[in-house]
Amino acid sequence: MYVESKLQEYIVKIRCPQPECEVGLFELQRCRGILPKEVFDHWGDALCEAMILEDEKFHCPYKDCSTLMVNNGGELVKEFECPNCRRLFFAQCKVSWHDGIECDDVQKLNKDDKEKEDIMFMQLANINKWMRCPKCGIFVEKSHGCMYLKC
Structure with a gap:
């Protein structure tokens, strides 16, 4: 429950709750046997996502999807099709498809x-x-x- 509560607070480097503990940070693999599978998987995903630079990652803007995507090509991604839900969106302004409206105008909303x-x-x-x-x-x-x- 402690690990799960830290993950809900978006904390991925989880310290032992005992002040006198010499271990310091918990390690994901060492906790595998005591964590429920869904908590273990969530922590692993959160650690992977934390390794990606903020300006390289973006999520599908549709609320029922929110799939994480990474732009590791270094180029500016504008129009994009989500690989999960297959819907189009503008990655630059991170909103759903808005053909005919400039991204700057959408950003002002x-x-x-x-x-x-x-x-x-x-x-x-x-x-x-x-x-x-x-x-x-x-x-x-x-x-x-x-x-x-x-x-």
Whole structure:
């Protein structure tokens, strides 16, 4: 239970809980016999993931997948198909497929606004040339007049 609780806190270098212990860090292989298989496997996966540099790893943005992927080629990965769920997404901005909308525009969205429906709304706004109020962020449609927006 101790190891499992540390893994839930995203700690992979697990110290012995006894202050006077001379062992220091637990070793994965030495704990194999006392850990449940799922905890052992989770710890092994977490140790492997911790070895990958942050800027080389990314996850599938779909909530029902979240598969870890590694870009060890050094090149900028933009469009990508998840090998697990086979859905397309933009690896650069780490959101689902948003054809017709620039990654910079998607990055400006709030974290909660990056769902499929929000991306579709952004595509509709681009097609109809709707603009956002610079103050409140609400979309407006210009029917006539100058380009000036006032909240």
